[in-house]
Amino acid sequence: MAGSAVPLPFVNVLTPAVPAGQPIPAVLIHGWASGSVYWEPLANKLLDAGREVWILDLPGYHPGESLPPDFEWTLDSAAASVAAALDDRASGPVHMVGHSMGGSVSLTLAAARPGLVASLTLVGMAPVPQNQGFKEVLRTQLDQGFFDAGTVVQLMNAWYGELAAADMARLSTGFDTPFRILSASAVAAMTGVEPSAPGRVRAPLLVIAGTGDRVRPIEQMRAFVAASPGRRLAAIRGAGHNVHWEQPEHCAEALLEFWETSWPPPA
Helix, strand or coil: CCCCCCCCCCEEEECCCCCCCCCCCEEEECCCCCCHHHHHHHHHHHHHCCCCEEEECCCCCCCCCCCCCCCCCCHHHHHHHHHHHHHHHCCCCEEEEEECHHHHHHHHHHHHCHHHEEEEEEECCCCCCCCHHHHHHHHHHHHHCCCCHHHHHHHHHHHHCCCCHHHHHHHHHHHHCCHHHHHHHHHHHHHCCCCCHHHHCCCCEEEEEECCCCCCCHHHHHHHHHCCCCEEEEEECCCCCCHHHHCHHHHHHHHHHHHHHHCCCCC
16 A cells, blocks of 8 residues: 555544444544535444444545645555554454545555455445546536535535535535645545455455435446455445435444444354
8 A cells, every 4th residue: 555644633433332342443434525524423323333433534634634745645645544543543453434435545445454454334435437427527626726616516416415504514514625635535536446456355345325326326336246245235225425424324224234244254
């Protein structure tokens, strides 16, 4: 895993009131132009089930964070930064859960550092070509040097569907991330994972997908899962790209069943 690591200033460790006796934490990695807030509904469901949850902000995404001027934002460098945070805090492998671009970061980490990953869950993500319309919208904004308000609303509606004004305000704060970080991480997201990475993942792998996802169609998810017997799919009917926000209970059910049946691995 090439790429320099930077310390992650935000690692929110949430401990359940009544632990379920499963010490492996679930580490939630957000997607592009997003942040920790959209994990709250799912995190609460996992805490209710007795699971410890760690929520990380990727490099440059935490408000007020200053990255070294020579830091190059790539999937490799983001994954190396997450790995360094886990090396500092984790006593063993963790359950990685990455949404969209965060899934690409998590998959990159799982391929390079298998000892850190007990299981890998990709939410709204599979390493397949992205929606061309979405990529063109991003390229237009990158070329003009900022994300205009109309495009932010367009993207948010594609990801979430209709949102109440208060939710739109809370969930769109990822676009307040400095443009240097947004643009570099957008390029990383569009470029995608190194082609050999999925085949190098040794951990059990689950894809959680909304059947109404407009960014990653369910057919692409099914094809990726079908390509390897070590992969599973949980298709959440009627949900879109941010399935963990829309249907956190169903996502939590899929995760808990996956963890309970895949870890510890068979002897």
